[in-house]
Amino acid sequence: MRVVSYWSGQLPDVSRLHFASFLARTTGAKYELFIENCDPFASGPDDVVRELQESGRLSIHARPWESLSEMKVAPAVSVKQLRDRGKYADIFGPLFRRLASSVCRRFGKSNVLGLRGSFSAIGGFDFATDSRLFSWNRWHTYRADIFRVLAPSLFPGEDVLWVDLDTVFIRDFDEWPLNSSFVYRWEDQPHGNNAVIFFSEKSEHDRASLREAAVTSRSFRPWVLFTDRRCDAIGFKVLDPRLFDPAWDADSLMAATPRTFTSSNLHSDEIVEQIERHCVVAHWHNQWRVTPEPGSPWWILMSRMTRENRTVRGG
Structure with missing residues (x-):
């Protein structure tokens, strides 16, 4: 199993729980951290990242796009070409995107002004990847959406698990539903979320079909790529969010209130107990x-992971 993530900029301090929990709660898997525009040991969770690296389970890749530069993001556009768009897109892209989002919301439109792209109530207006206004340098979250779809091609013949850094590992992988490729449902919407994506080694077709769908649709957004219909066609299951996302579990004390995870409250212990009982990983x-406040679910889980890692080391 390869666990993969990507980050641009300094690692946020709150992500130390993510790395500590991977070390404490999982075995066997290798973590591949693709990171740019920072020194992972300069600030943030440097101690936890270093501990994970010293365990032999973490590899850090400082040039994440190097091996992906010739891959397509649109029928006639490669990653390299998208990155080389220049200052025009960086200056005018964000401006026109905000304008288009505002117009689409106000008038209930899916497009505006003939711009290449489309509007979603979740993410606003997105430029198509072959639009001259697509700003590579200014659009950090979209870069991550592209990376998570293309990166599994670097590990052919292996199980690949994409995870966002705002997650905490709860159970080892022998307790995960790894029989086929999957995402989990975005609340009660007819599409999946891409915070956790499993690419099964049993079918290279799954990841190739997903890449093809992204290129053809000129979009790497989950509400475009992971619709129920498309997931069924390319071999991805859309699983119940209860396993992965307590904020999207109607029975959770965190339901619709993700900020509860980092806030101290009367239900912190109960929230942690629910997460430990129901989740294989929890997205916050x-x-x-x-x-995170002392006594918050984040704080309680971080204390547990730290204690478990010390026990493993014999400290």
Whole structure:
């Protein structure tokens, strides 16, 4: 199993729980961290990342796009060509994207001004990957959406698990539903979320079909790629969010309130107990700049992971 993630910029301090939990709760898998525009040991969770690297289970890749530069993001556009768009897209792309999003929301449109792209109520207006206004340098989250679809091609013949850094590992992989490729459902929407994506080694066809769908549709967004219909066609299951996302579990004390994860409250212990009982991994939805409060579910789980890692080391 290869566990893969990507980050641009300094690693957020709150992500130390992600790395500590991988070390404490999983065995056998190798972690591949693709990172750019930072030194992973300069700040943030440097101690946890270093500990994971010293365990022999983490590889850090400082040039994430190097091996993917010739892959397609649209029928006639490669990653390299998209990266080389220049200052025109960086200056005008974000401006026109905000304008298009505002117009589409106000007038209930799916497109505006003849721009190449489409509007979604979730993500706003997205330029198509072959639009001259697609801003590579300014659009960090979209770069991550592209990377998570293309990166599994670097590990042919292996199981690949993509995970966002705002997740905490709860159970080892022998307790995960790894019989086929999957995503999990975006709340109750007719499409999946891409915070966790499993690419099964049993079928190279799954990941190739997903890449082809992204290129053909000129979009790497989950509400385009992981619709129920498309997932069925390319071999991905769309699983119940209860296994992965307590904020999207109607029975959870965190339901619709992801900020509860980093806030101290009367139900912190119960929230952790629910997560430990129901989840294989738990997504806490961004909160990159938040400092978790003592007594919060984040704090309780971080304390447990730290203690478990010390026990394994014999400390």
